[in-house]
Amino acid sequence: MQFHKYDVLIVGAGGAGMRAAIEAGQRARTAVLTKLYPTRSHTGAAQGGMCAALANVEEDNWEWHTFDTVKGGDYLTDQDAAEIMAKEAIDAVLDLERMGLPFNRTEDGTIDQRRFGGHTRDHGKAAVRRACYAADRTGHMILQTLYQNCVKHGIEFFNEFYVLDIVLSDTEDGQVATGAIAYELATGEIHVFQAKSIVFATGGFGKVFKTTSNAHTLTGDGMGIYYRKGLPLEDMEFYQFHPTGLAGLGILLTEGARGEGAILRNKDGERFMERYAPTIKDLAPRDIVARSMVLEVLEGRGAGPDADYVYLDCTHLGAEVLESKLPDITEFARTYLGIDPVTEPVPVYPTAHYAMGGIPTTVRGEALRDNDAVIPGLYAAGEVACVSVHGSNRLGTNSLLDINVFGKRAGIAAAEYANSVGHVELPDEPAAMVQGMVETLRSAEGGERVVEIRTELQRTMDINAAVYRTEDTLKQALHDVQALKERYGRVAVMDKGKRYNTDLLEAVELGFLLDLAECLVNAALARKESRGGHAREDYPDRDDTNFMRHSMSYKVLPGGSTGPDPDAPLGLTGFLSDIRLDYKPVVFTRYEPMERKY
Amino acid sequence: MTSTAAVLDNTANTASEIPAPDGSVTVTVKIQRFNPEVDSEPHWESYDVPALPTDRVLNLLINIKGYVDGTLSFRRSCAHGICGSDAMQINGMNRLACKVLVKDLLAKKGKPTTITVAPIKGLPVMKDLYVDMEPFFEAFRAVKPFLISYGNEPSRERIQSPADRERFDDTTKCILCACCTTSCPVYWADGSYFGPAAIVNAHRFIFDSRDEGAEERLDILNDTEGVWRCRTTFNCTDACPRGIQVTKAIQEVKRALLFKRV
Ligand SMILES: Cc1cc2nc3c(=O)[nH]c(=O)nc-3n(C[C@H](O)[C@H](O)[C@H](O)COP(=O)(O)OP(=O)(O)OC[C@H]3O[C@@H](n4cnc5c(N)ncnc54)[C@H](O)[C@@H]3O)c2cc1C
Ligand code: SF4
Ligand code: SF4
Ligand code: FES
Numbered sequence: 106m107q108f109h110k111y112d113v114l115i116v117g118a119g120g121a122g123m124r125a126a127i128e129a130g131q132r133a134r135t136a137v138l139t140k141l142y143p144t145r146s147h148t149g150a151a152q153g154g155m156c157a158a159l160a161n162v163e164e165d166n167w168e169w170h171t172f173d174t175v176k177g178g179d180y181l182t183d184q185d186a187a188e189i190m191a192k193e194a195i196d197a198v199l200d201l202e203r204m205g206l207p208f209n210r211t212e213d214g215t216i217d218q219r220r221f222g223g224h225t226r227d228h229g230k231a232a233v234r235r236a237c238y239a240a241d242r243t244g245h246m247i248l249q250t251l252y253q254n255c256v257k258h259g260i261e262f263f264n265e266f267y268v269l270d271i272v273l274s275d276t277e278d279g280q281v282a283t284g285a286i287a288y289e290l291a292t293g294e295i296h297v298f299q300a301k302s303i304v305f306a307t308g309g310f311g312k313v314f315k316t317t318s319n320a321h322t323l324t325g326d327g328m329g330i331y332y333r334k335g336l337p338l339e340d341m342e343f344y345q346f347h348p349t350g351l352a353g354l355g356i357l358l359t360e361g362a363r364g365e366g367a368i369l370r371n372k373d374g375e376r377f378m379e380r381y382a383p384t385i386k387d388l389a390p391r392d393i394v395a396r397s398m399v400l401e402v403l404e405g406r407g408a409g410p411d412a413d414y415v416y417l418d419c420t421h422l423g424a425e426v427l428e429s430k431l432p433d434i435t436e437f438a439r440t441y442l443g444i445d446p447v448t449e450p451v452p453v454y455p456t457a458h459y460a461m462g463g464i465p466t467t468v469r470g471e472a473l474r475d476n477d478a479v480i481p482g483l484y485a486a487g488e489v490a491c492v493s494v495h496g497s498n499r500l501g502t503n504s505l506l507d508i509n510v511f512g513k514r515a516g517i518a519a520a521e522y523a524n525s526v527g528h529v530e531l532p533d534e535p536a537a538m539v540q541g542m543v544e545t546l547r548s549a550e551g552g553e554r555v556v557e558i559r560t561e562l563q564r565t566m567d568i569n570a571a572v573y574r575t576e577d578t579l580k581q582a583l584h585d586v587q588a589l590k591e592r593y594g595r596v597a598v599m600d601k602g603k604r605y606n607t608d609l610l611e612a613v614e615l616g617f618l619l620d621l622a623e624c625l626v627n628a629a630l631a632r633k634e635s636r637g638g639h640a641r642e643d644y645p646d647r648d649d650t651n652f653m654r655h656s657m658s659y660k661v662l663p664g665g666s667t668g669p670d671p672d673a674p675l676g677l678t679g680f681l682s683d684i685r686l687d688y689k690p691v692v693f694t695r696y697e698p699m700e701r702k703y
Numbered sequence: 704m705t706s707t708a709a710v711l712d713n714t715a716n717t718a719s720e721i722p723a724p725d726g727s728v729t730v731t732v733k734i735q736r737f738n739p740e741v742d743s744e745p746h747w748e749s750y751d752v753p754a755l756p757t758d759r760v761l762n763l764l765i766n767i768k769g770y771v772d773g774t775l776s777f778r779r780s781c782a783h784g785i786c787g788s789d790a791m792q793i794n795g796m797n798r799l800a801c802k803v804l805v806k807d808l809l810a811k812k813g814k815p816t817t818i819t820v821a822p823i824k825g826l827p828v829m830k831d832l833y834v835d836m837e838p839f840f841e842a843f844r845a846v847k848p849f850l851i852s853y854g855n856e857p858s859r860e861r862i863q864s865p866a867d868r869e870r871f872d873d874t875t876k877c878i879l880c881a882c883c884t885t886s887c888p889v890y891w892a893d894g895s896y897f898g899p900a901a902i903v904n905a906h907r908f909i910f911d912s913r914d915e916g917a918e919e920r921l922d923i924l925n926d927t928e929g930v931w932r933c934r935t936t937f938n939c940t941d942a943c944p945r946g947i948q949v950t951k952a953i954q955e956v957k958r959a960l961l962f963k964r965v
Binding site (some may be wrong): 141144145146147149150198199202203204205207208209210211212213214215216242245246249253254256257284291320322338356433436437440480554555556598599600602603604605607608648 | 727739740741757765766768769770772773774776777778779780781782783784785788802804829830831833836840844847848849850856857859860861862863864865867868871872875876877878879900908913914915940
């Protein structure tokens with residue numbers, strides 16, 4: 106076991122983690138722990154853009170952006186946070202430009218902007234050009250630019266270090282965060298990192314689903330670690346399905362394609378979004394477009410041999426627009442489906458894409474232990490966090506924005522806090538839980554396989570907890586997930602070695618996925634209404650009287666303990682235990698909830 | 704320490720437990736294995752696995768790992784060619800395993816298909832397809848891969864015309880996968896050469912109209928480990944999964960050095 110001491114730890118090196126590191130690294134002694142090389146993070150997959158009311162190509166302002174974000178989130182968005190994000194968006198884009206990000210340019214040489222779903226002029230009058238972009242690799246450019254600036258500032262990285270636990274110490278003033286426990290992939294060694302503050306930026310958990318735009322590595326580790334400490338996860342039932350995944354594969358085709366004029370059509374060639382969102386049509390927010398696509402298929406207007414997808418028609422855009430503004434997605438369709446978007450419509454279907462929920466935080470990125478109280482020293486930013494700026498449905502481009510605005514805020518807050526306090530002592534044997542889990546897994550002889558449990562989890566989640574849900578499907582999903590958790594207790598890994606043992610780590614990641622799937626389904630069962638990314642066939646309307654509030658899921662730990670439990674699978678305390686659901690009020694400032702029409 | 708015993712070359716592991724969907728065919732995947740914890744040197748192992756023509760080679764590796772031999776180790780993340788994790792030699796060529804489809808590797812006329820997979824060359828092999836990426840990233844960091852500017856920061860964005868932006872577009876696409884550098888004969892012969900990926904990333908800034916660090920970078924590249932080592936064999940260009948004109952970029956850097964002008 107190795108021991109390290111820093112002021113600030115950042116866990117995760119995607120957009121949120123590196124944006125935080127650039128701030129913290131210039132203020133305090135900072136280390137970034139990341140299970141992937143920074144440039145492998147899934148922020149690099151983001152395509153379409155990052156919104157900011159720069160008004161470079163047409164009239165726009167941050168108040169319109171705030172309104173769109175609130176309405177897009179079906180009024181579950183915390184309005185104070187949305188306002189901060191929309192205001193600070195402008196500086197966030199300019200910061201990136203100064204760091205060197207090569208945005209596409211207008212003829213005048215300013216940053217070019219394009220349309221995106223749900224972003225409108227003057228409170229819904231028409232689509233507005235608000236998304237700053239770099240072809241269809243905006244996320245790639247953000248990730249590269251942030252990494253380049255980390256190199257410039259000499260930020261210290263621990264690459265291929267998997268953080269598997271956080272350390273909390275009890276003090277007279279309550280619990281404070283004091284460190285993180287990491288597993289070094291190359292050697293199998295456990296490392297204890299002591300710090301004064303810790304920023305979680307571990308991204309999403311799309312791998313609970315089979316059809317997803319998310320990377321294999323997006324297994325929700327940060328949320329899982331947090332939750333296992335008995336700390337809450339907010340709004341877990343709200344998972345976004347992006348309308349245009351390549352059918353059957355889930356690989357994403359950016360909404361920027363529709364921003365450039367591409368059209369969704371059913372098997373009859375009809376532009377069906379005209380029926381569902383007469384004003385902004387194909388550029389309605391994702392929840393509405395995804396639901397509409399599923400309805401088209403359910404009502405028999407799906408295309409293809411099994412009538413199970415619709416088409417994204419880009420043929421009228423012309424080769425020039427596709428090659429210059431959407432080159433990567435053009436190539437994805439060619440490579441993976443053998444279809445050329447220049448001449449043929451592309452088969453698409455909703456794909457699991459983005460977690461609106463996660464670790465509840467304040468607008469300074471401080472992690473919350475309940476509805477109000479923070480855990481001193483603990484911060485979260487990016488997809489792992491829930492501020493909540495996205496409410497029940499995130500607008501396209503608002504995540505790249507979120508990771509920059511709140512990554513920066515969390516980095517600054519974590520460093521300032523670290524500079525104001527001393528190191529707090531670690532508890533005895535801080536790594537005991539992780540050591541126990543790893544050793545149990547390495548020596549386990551049970552008959553269950555990671556790949557089989559994972560496949561079954563993803564299958565039931567795709568069938569029972571995707572775009573449309575009912576009491577019955579969710580109960581089925583909950584039943585399945587709990588049965589899989591039981592089986593997880595008998596999981597065995599084949600690789601018993603220490604070096605690069607990804608077999609073992611996949612088993613650990615699966616444990617997080619199971620926990621998070623259970624949270625998602627459990628919160629979805631309790632929310633008997635339809636709102637944003639959560640559509641209940643049996644409760645088709647939004648119910649503001651009972652459900653205008655955030656859900657908070659807590660793991661009920663036996664006797665309140667968080668130490669290792671010799672009787673639980675892999676020594677994971679309360680792995681099979683219940684979830685306690687609580688609720689948290691939504692923050693309103695200037696917008697009254699209205700019916701959502703586009 | 705225990706580990707699955709190595710099954711040598713010609714006796715293929717049968718993978719009856721991998722689910723075989725309709726339309727799948729059996730292909731043999733022959734993988735160079737090496738675990739320094741138990742092996743004294745690398746060896747080949749073969750696996751007969753069901754594969755759909757539309758499968759990515761990465762899917763086959765994931766299935767082998769999941770169902771047949773969990774000790775098989777390789778990097779992967781995005782699974783669609785944008786994170787740069789899974790560079791490996793596939794049938795002798797540097798490719799991303801998630802961007803090569805089985806249909807493009809099937810033998811003609813229903814003959815049996817063998818797909819060989821080995822780690823990229825020129826970086827130390829740590830285990831199976833895992834290579835040590837540190838030397839690669841070190842070369843990248845050495846060329847100052849970040850925008851350098853002097854004087855006051857502008858309050859708005861810097862102005863850059865679409866034509867100026869276009870000038871370095873190609874080299875902004877790099878995902879640092881190392882396919883190019885580890886296909887370069889000069890790099891194999893002498894690891895102190897920066898390698899094409901580092902030069903591509905220097906190019907990305909040298910030809911960016913907003914950057915003022917061209918001279919510092921060109922000085923670095925003019926060094927004995929620098930661009931002059933390149934013998935213009937185009938391996939790197941052929942290997943790049945992003946379609947970057949790597950050799951052309953290197954030529955442009957050479958020209959900038961010769962004529963002191965970007
Ligand atoms: C295909 C695709 C396209 C998208 N397009 C857009 C778009 O156009 N606009 C937009 O706004 N949003 C878009 N999004 C959403 C957006 O890209 C993501 O939500 C955002 O990039 C998440 O960033 P992050 O920094 O929170 O996480 P990530 O970039 O996923 O980074 C997570 C980091 O955490 C690390 N990590 C995870 N677990 C551990 C652990 N246990 N220990 C140590 N490190 C760990 C990983 O190594 C990684 O570095 C898109 C998403 C996808 C999938
Ligand atoms: S062109 Fe130059 S850099 Fe590229 S492979 Fe050949 S020698 Fe190496
Ligand atoms: S230039 Fe191409 S091959 Fe080389 S590292 Fe970049 S993306 Fe990979
Ligand atoms: S897994 Fe990301 S490039 Fe292949």
